[in-house]
Amino acid sequence: xxxxxxxxxxxxxxxxxxxxxxxxxxxxxxxxxxxxxxxxxxxxxxxxx
Numbered sequence: 001x002x003x004x005x006x007x008x009x010x011x012x013x014x015x016x017x018x019x020x021x022x023x024x025x026x027x028x029x030x031x032x033x034x035x036x037x038x039x040x041x042x043x044x045x046x047x048x049x
Contacts, residue, residue: 010016019039021027030036 019041021031021039027036027039031039
């Protein structure tokens with residue numbers, strides 16, 4: 001079982017996912033500034049099992 005990080009605050013009823021953000025596209029900055037509200041990623045066909 002994985003231990004939850006000390007800083008983590010879960011929210012009941014919400015899905016939680018780890019995502020990688022694109023530094024060149026400044027995705028983190030856009031999320032923080034409110035220019036973006038979500039990250040949507042598709043899985044490339046070659047990675048499907």
